[in-house]
Amino acid sequence: MSAPMVHAEKVHKSFGKVEVLKGIDLTVELGEVCCLLGPSGSGKSTFLRCINHLEKVDAGRLSVDGELVGYRQSGEKLYELKEKETSSKRAEIGMVFQRFNLFPHMTALGNIVEAPIRVKGLGKAEAAERARALLDRVGLSDKVDAYPAQLSGGQQQRVAIARALAMQPKLMLFDEPTSALDPELVGEVLDVMRGLAADGMTMLVVTHEMGFARDVGDTVVFMDGGVVVESGAPHDVINNPQQERTRAFLGKVL
Amino acid sequence: MTSTASVTAPERLVAVPVRYWGRWVSAVVVLVLVGLFLYAMTRADVNWQTTRHFFTFPTIVRGAGRTLLISVLAQALGIALGVVVAVMRSSGNPVTGAVGWFYVWFFRGTPVLLQLLVWFNLAFLFPTLSFPGLGSAKTSDVMTPFVAALLGLGINEGAYMAEIVRAGLNSVDEGQTEAAQALGMSRGLLLRRIVLPQAMRVIVPPTGNEFINMLKTSSLASIVQYGELLLAAQAIYTNNLQIMELLFSAALWYLVLTSVFSIGQFYLERRFSRGATRNLALTPLQRVRLALLRSERAR
Numbered sequence: 001m002s003a004p005m006v007h008a009e010k011v012h013k014s015f016g017k018v019e020v021l022k023g024i025d026l027t028v029e030l031g032e033v034c035c036l037l038g039p040s041g042s043g044k045s046t047f048l049r050c051i052n053h054l055e056k057v058d059a060g061r062l063s064v065d066g067e068l069v070g071y072r073q074s075g076e077k078l079y080e081l082k083e084k085e086t087s088s089k090r091a092e093i094g095m096v097f098q099r100f101n102l103f104p105h106m107t108a109l110g111n112i113v114e115a116p117i118r119v120k121g122l123g124k125a126e127a128a129e130r131a132r133a134l135l136d137r138v139g140l141s142d143k144v145d146a147y148p149a150q151l152s153g154g155q156q157q158r159v160a161i162a163r164a165l166a167m168q169p170k171l172m173l174f175d176e177p178t179s180a181l182d183p184e185l186v187g188e189v190l191d192v193m194r195g196l197a198a199d200g201m202t203m204l205v206v207t208h209e210m211g212f213a214r215d216v217g218d219t220v221v222f223m224d225g226g227v228v229v230e231s232g233a234p235h236d237v238i239n240n241p242q243q244e245r246t247r248a249f250l251g252k253v254l
Numbered sequence: 255m256t257s258t259a260s261v262t263a264p265e266r267l268v269a270v271p272v273r274y275w276g277r278w279v280s281a282v283v284v285l286v287l288v289g290l291f292l293y294a295m296t297r298a299d300v301n302w303q304t305t306r307h308f309f310t311f312p313t314i315v316r317g318a319g320r321t322l323l324i325s326v327l328a329q330a331l332g333i334a335l336g337v338v339v340a341v342m343r344s345s346g347n348p349v350t351g352a353v354g355w356f357y358v359w360f361f362r363g364t365p366v367l368l369q370l371l372v373w374f375n376l377a378f379l380f381p382t383l384s385f386p387g388l389g390s391a392k393t394s395d396v397m398t399p400f401v402a403a404l405l406g407l408g409i410n411e412g413a414y415m416a417e418i419v420r421a422g423l424n425s426v427d428e429g430q431t432e433a434a435q436a437l438g439m440s441r442g443l444l445l446r447r448i449v450l451p452q453a454m455r456v457i458v459p460p461t462g463n464e465f466i467n468m469l470k471t472s473s474l475a476s477i478v479q480y481g482e483l484l485l486a487a488q489a490i491y492t493n494n495l496q497i498m499e500l501l502f503s504a505a506l507w508y509l510v511l512t513s514v515f516s517i518g519q520f521y522l523e524r525r526f527s528r529g530a531t532r533n534l535a536l537t538p539l540q541r542v543r544l545a546l547l548r549s550e551r552a553r
């Protein structure tokens with residue numbers, strides 16, 4: 001049996017004196033969609049950022065695809081990864097942000113081909129061809145030459161998903177991908193994510209979309225105050241929560 | 255028939271335009287002042303003929319050429335140093351950060367005239383300069399007026415450009431860096447491809463001002479005997495004593511140079527605001543075209 005895609009054991013993270021993650025335990029298997037729920041400030045974003053080496057873990061063990069995040073183990077000793085090693089690990093993980101973060105000075109196509117060409121060394125023609133296929137997949141084949149400012153929020157987020165997919169990641173992280181969108185645009189982004197899940201992509205999704213978590217999630221994890229309060233199958237956690245804190249939170253969002 | 259109704263144009267609105275009394279008052283004030291100034295100039299003891307003559311005099315033209323040359327080179331040096339120092343200061347490396355801070359502190363904290371003199375007189379400090387792998391040379395041979403002017407003006411400019419570039423880098427949303435990092439880009443790559451191009455919008459306008467300033471500040475290089483415009487004018491008026499006439503010839507050249515580059519600045523700024531604003535400022539040509547179009551429609 002292969003190693004889980006994401007494996008966290010007692011992960012701690014502090015910013016100065018404030019402890020944000022207080023021992024997270026979580027596992028995402030290959031091909032699984034895991035939805036992360038929790039109130040604002042519970043540390044969801046911080047945890048995703050740790051997985052993608054954007055923050056350093058202070059204590060505990062965090063591994064992606066069987067390899068430790070941020071460190072290299074040699075015997076009993078841990079060595080911090082060099083910038084180059086960190087970058088190459090990040091290249092294998094796709095990340096989608098709440099505020100899209102498209103590069104405003106590049107067209108949709110330019111946004112997508114940038115990393116494959118400059119980071120992976122892919123040929124320009126091949127990268128462009130793949131990018132067009134990806135834009136087609138997210139339903140934006142007519143927006144190849146549009147700049148981000150000319151796209152709606154939903155379209156921007158779909159380009160951002162295509163941009164992450166262009167690196168052919170083994171894991172996709174989504175940090176509230178629909179919470180900056182007008183309600184009528186949420187659906188088009190969720191549809192793209194549904195398609196991804198159906199294609200077998202391993203996904204860790206921070207979301208407040210209970211419908212999505214219920215339909216698409218293989219597991220749902222509820223976080224509060226820097227710890228995992230409850231996790232399990234979507235049906236169990238959402239419809240029949242065991243913990244008082246989960247019940248209180250779901251009562252507010254449902 | 256509904257189709258014809260939708261074809262007829264809506265009725266044009268007719269209204270009495272707002273009267274701008276302030277504009278009329280200020281116009282009258284300005285006209286009076288201009289008249290007074292012109293009257294004073296006709297009574298001033300200046301031979302405009304001489305000013306015109308020396309405006310195209312080879313020594314003066316060559317001086318203007320050198321002013322342009324040293325300004326372009328010193329500004330280029332300043333931009334290069336500014337980018338390097340700004341990156342050093344925002345790199346998070348305490349050593350390079352301190353070096354960058356010291357550079358800005360020192361070169362912004364001392365007069366550029368003094369710096370020019372120090373470079374020019376470097377031979378008193380180090381009689382010979384040795385370049386690793388290239389041998390050595392007498393400092394007085396290396397430190398020609400041109401080199402002293404270039405180093406003095408360029409290194410000083412670097413300190414100001416460093417602050418401008420740093421402000422530009424800071425103006426770019428942090429999410430951009432994060433998104434680029436998440437795609438596996440290295441620091442250097444994301445600076446070059448993602449952050450700097452976006453910072454340009456903030457960097458270009460003040461850099462244009464810096465360059466126009468440099469065109470004028472380069473006159474300080476006359477102190478180290480670099481033969482730019484002001485030194486050329488001085489060299490002539492010490493002989494013919496037509497001081498004001500020559501200073502006006504030089505002033506005209508400075509105005510020509512600064513005007514030309516102000517126009518260039520407009521187009522450069524326009525180019526770099528692409529993607530950030532939906533409505534680009536109109537170029538003069540577009541304005542003329544639009545005005546023509548409007549008057550045609552009015553008729």
Ligand SMILES: Nc1ncnc2c1ncn2[C@@H]1O[C@H](COP(=O)(O)OP(=O)(O)OP(=O)(O)O)[C@@H](O)[C@H]1O
Pocket residue numbers: 015018020038039040041042043044045046047
């Ligand atoms: N770089 C930082 N420095 C200091 N504190 C931080 C930093 N990043 C996050 N925090 C703090 O960590 C806590 C958790 O933040 P995080 O963004 O992970 O929460 P979240 O669960 O994603 O919340 P939200 O639903 O609002 O996005 C917050 O109290 C936040 O203020």
Ligand SMILES: [Mg+2]
Pocket residue numbers: 044045046175176
């Ligand atoms: Mg968050």
